Amino acid sequence: MNNDHDSSLPEGLDLRALSAFVDGELPPVERAAIEAQLAQQPQAAARVAAWRAQKTALQVLCGASLRNERQAHNESSGGVGQRDVDEPAFIVVRRPTPWWQRVGLAACWLAAGAGLALALGPLAPRLTGGAWNGLGGQPPSFAERADIAYAVYTPERRHPVEVAASEEEHLINWLSKRLNRPLSVPSLQEYGYSLVGGRLLPGEAGPAAQFMYENTSGARLTLYITGISRDETAFRLFRDGNRRTFYWINDRMGYALSGPIAEGKLRAIAIEVCSALGGKPESWQ
Template structure:
């Protein structure tokens, strides 16, 4: 055990903090590392100094607690060699440098990867909520598509394009306005002859960068493919099979101006 690992020597019961050498001597006494005159001197100090006696008692209590903690382990335990004071300082400095470097790296990476999962999760939840609806699946029906485009373009503060999925047998049902984390989002719903539904989610509220690489979010039978392009986040959700949904997402990305070549 190192003096670094020992319980605090502060407090009224144990008196003023002891010099590091004295603590090392008490630690060595507990670990049976002192011999001859050094051990006799340490034993005499413990016997005559209540603070030293209390420190040794605390060390032994900690040792006993550690032994009890690992008493039921089937494998033999590894005994750690006690580093010297200088080595402890060097180890602490290394951990500090590594911690700072990791923190800086995470700070640089989080803005790049933090946007997509949030809007993708919202798109997935919106699909789960509205896809089963029969009478109120959308706010504005496909019969009023021009109004739908004008309305949502104004709310998202950019020109909105509703891609056609007729090639895959899906017709537009309509759309609705939804709240995103920091602003509005749009959801367009499609349906095929078998009654299967897809939703395309668009948001500009939390998008800080372009990333047309496809990413996948799965929740049970639901799959969402999502990407970002021209400061818009897109998420296509459905339950029609992952391969077919990915093909539709690929074509949708191209139709909306994205470049899915690196998918």
């Protein structure tokens, strides 16, 4: 039985001939004959190309090309070809960096970036021409939470709130107790918005309350209230897509009014809400 023939190859070609062809060991006449056959046999030509690619990769990995070149040079210069004992054929595999080293390096870079941000924080308004909107250029997390709560709950039609406006007294007492602060719900009737109800939410450092309003066309606004560890009088705007959130802090309570309406109108409502809740919006002007 002849093991040299591969049934997957076309008739007239065998593995031995193709192997010798790839290694450059055939006489010119036989080499030309196989080249002519390969031109007519795409399957065999593809196998030869794969073998050549594999051979090249092995030569690169094992350094065979360099040794062959030096041996050829020795023979052409009259030297005796001998094995280069100082160039063993082996594959160099780099040891991967342990995961804990990569994590440690990332943490170092993160700490360095945080330190740089703290150092440049006071200079940021000058460097950015006033575009740095306070608090490190980012809204406090309660404003982001208010925006997310708006996006999550206002599309709800059957269960937008936990307690409906029909139980307003219970709603206010319940949320006041959970926030450990007497709350009140400002009226937005003059702007065409009626109270839908409210719900309890997790806040930045404790519970938060969300009150939802709706006008006759179905558009909704939300008022988010939560305790804050700091106190200030600044009034800021946070945008995300077509949603806008005016937020402020008063007496260690954070307030955020969110909605997709025009910025000027939302600002006017926010000023009204702040005043109704005991704030001093005149200091924002």
